[in-house]
Amino acid sequence: MTERAFQDYYPDDVSHCYGCGRLNEKGHQIKSYWDGEETVTHYTPEPYHTAIPGYVYGGLIASLIDCHSTGTAAAAAYRAEGRGMDTEPALRFVTASLHVDFLAPTPIDGPLEIRGKIKEIKGKKVIIESTLSAGGKVCARGEVVAVKMPDAMKPKA
Numbered sequence: 430m431t432e433r434a435f436q437d438y439y440p441d442d443v444s445h446c447y448g449c450g451r452l453n454e455k456g457h458q459i460k461s462y463w464d465g466e467e468t469v470t471h472y473t474p475e476p477y478h479t480a481i482p483g484y485v486y487g488g489l490i491a492s493l494i495d496c497h498s499t500g501t502a503a504a505a506a507y508r509a510e511g512r513g514m515d516t517e518p519a520l521r522f523v524t525a526s527l528h529v530d531f532l533a534p535t536p537i538d539g540p541l542e543i544r545g546k547i548k549e550i551k552g553k554k555v556i557i558e559s560t561l562s563a564g565g566k567v568c569a570r571g572e573v574v575a576v577k578m579p580d581a582m583k584p585k586a
């Protein structure tokens with residue numbers, strides 16, 4: 430059996446996110462996994478994800494960092510409580526802050542690797558540092574503050 434990605438544990442009613450929802454057929458549907466103390470996902474951009482020819486649009490880079498980091502926040506919160514992502518009560522995180530530094534142009538002609546590290550986990554907040562690399566070179570770095578979804582923020586049909 431292959432390992433389930435963090436996003437595979439999101440219930441159907443919150444699986445429509447453009448970046449990570451497995452039920453959004455037009456979305457990126459990223460799949461994030463643990464790799465030791467870090468998390469990792471891979472994504473291969475399409476030719477239409479262009480900024481200038483040959484290079485990836487920064488909004489896509491931000492989106493990948495955003496969703497990989499919020500997924501990492503959820504996984505880290507479950508891990509900190511010593512339980513699996515399929516156990517109750519559910520821990521759901523949304524983006525409070527997304528900061529991205531674009532360090533070098535990102536080539537569009539190959540897979541991208543996004544790796545996340547947990548910088549802080551405290552109360553209802555998790556801070557994640559993520560890098561996005563192409564061909565082994567770090568092209569962007571992000572910091573995401575993810576906060577537990579308030580009970581009042583219920584999905585709208």
Ligand SMILES: CCCCCCCC/C=C\CCCCCCCC(=O)SCCNC(=O)CCNC(=O)[C@H](O)C(C)(C)COP(=O)(O)OP(=O)(O)OC[C@H]1O[C@@H](n2cnc3c(N)ncnc32)[C@H](O)[C@@H]1OP(=O)(O)O
Nearest residue numbers: 439443446499521522523524525526552554574576578579
């Ligand atoms: C509308 C989307 C809902 C989707 C459903 C989610 C279900 C999740 C399930 C499966 C995942 C699938 C989906 C993944 C999502 C992918 C990522 C997105 O695109 S999410 C969409 C964009 N984000 C928003 O629309 C949030 C809008 N903002 C808010 O609702 C609130 O501002 C919220 C929840 C983020 C914080 O509100 P408070 O009242 O709960 O939090 P306080 O108590 O004020 O702060 C808690 C801690 O967070 C810090 N904090 C809050 N906002 C911050 C900010 N902007 N920057 C830095 N720190 C911040 C505070 O300083 C505080 O830290 P101290 O505990 O004191 O250390």
